[in-house]
């Protein structure tokens with residue numbers, strides 16, 4: 001049995017997306033900047049994809065810039081807003097403590113340049129309140145950037161309300177919608193979103209391609225010098241096959257969004273109910289205001305990394321919030337932001353479902369996690385201290 005439950009990290013490409021790409025790697029290989037017919041065929045495809053993607057998010061085609069993915073889109077959105085602000089003497093940016101590192105590290109860089117960054121506290125349910133944004137906005141605020149849905153704990157932020165506040169106070173609003181796209185409705189006009197980031201590989205499209213939407217009138221700062229592609233917003237020959245795959249994947253996901261959500265939520269809630277039976281476990285993030293496919297738990301007395309490895313042995317691909325790959329022992333900044341203490345945050349497990357996940361897989365996963373958690377606790381010195389009363393349980 002091979003069960004892939006790490007769809008927040010990346011997804012399998014859909015057949016529709018692959019089929020949409022193939023002709024552009026084979027017969028229609030022109031450079032859209034070329035004036036001859038081969039180039040023009042590619043240019044037409046590019047225009048069609050731009051229009052289709054714009055349609056999926058309530059934008060106009062001229063407001064779409066193709067990037068290499070979500071990270072680049074986040075970087076470019078924030079840098080662009082900072083440069084616009086700088087010119088007007090505005091150097092204050094508002095964000096949250098649990099953004100993706102593509103946002104947080106870009107803000108760190110701007111802070112070193114002299115910008116002032118306010119990171120809003122996240123409530124223990126993983127959601128920020130619009131009033132927090134409203135009271136943080138100052139005369140010199142040049143950007144508010146708040147993610148649509150969190151990539152670790154799946155919590156959904158009140159994006160439209162934040163958009164309304166920013167619009168009323170005339171402050172540009174960016175949202176990292178990488179996890180939301182394909183799962184939650186996006187309409188940049190209705191939600192008063194000025195800039196938005198997308199990444200294809202999170203919704204069954206190819207890797208290495210994304211979108212930065214920027215409302216008409218917002219000048220973007222190009223991060224790459226070179227040709228005049230993307231209305232001079234992003235130099236470099238467009239990745240036509242990937243753009244075609246992304247366009248097909250996004251419209252497929254958006255067409256099926258509501259029916260997919262119903263079945264995903266049912267499986268998600270079954271998994272949450274199953275894992276909640278494990279003693280001294282806790283769900284991270286609000287139970288209802290979360291992405292249809294996101295489950296994230298902490299289990300006291302164990303290490304997330306060991307849990308992952310043993311689940312992998314049982315054929316389950318999962319994720320833990322801890323940044324063990326970077327060699328640091330720091331637990332997830334997201335779990336710390338919602339108030340989990342270090343010891344508890346280390347015992348985290350993220351399972352993210354896709355439309356292909358079956359009920360049988362969920363049943364198997366519940367049993368596997370129960371078995372592995374029980375085994376790891378049986379060999380854990382920390383657990384021994386907890387049950388002997390030497391240490392107090394944090395998760396009741």
Ligand SMILES: *Cc1c(COP(=O)(O)O)cnc(C)c1O
Nearest residue numbers: 069070071100151176178179199
């Ligand atoms: C995956 C992800 C990104 C980065 O996207 P890439 O295309 O992999 O660069 C940014 N933000 C969030 C919320 C993500 O989940």
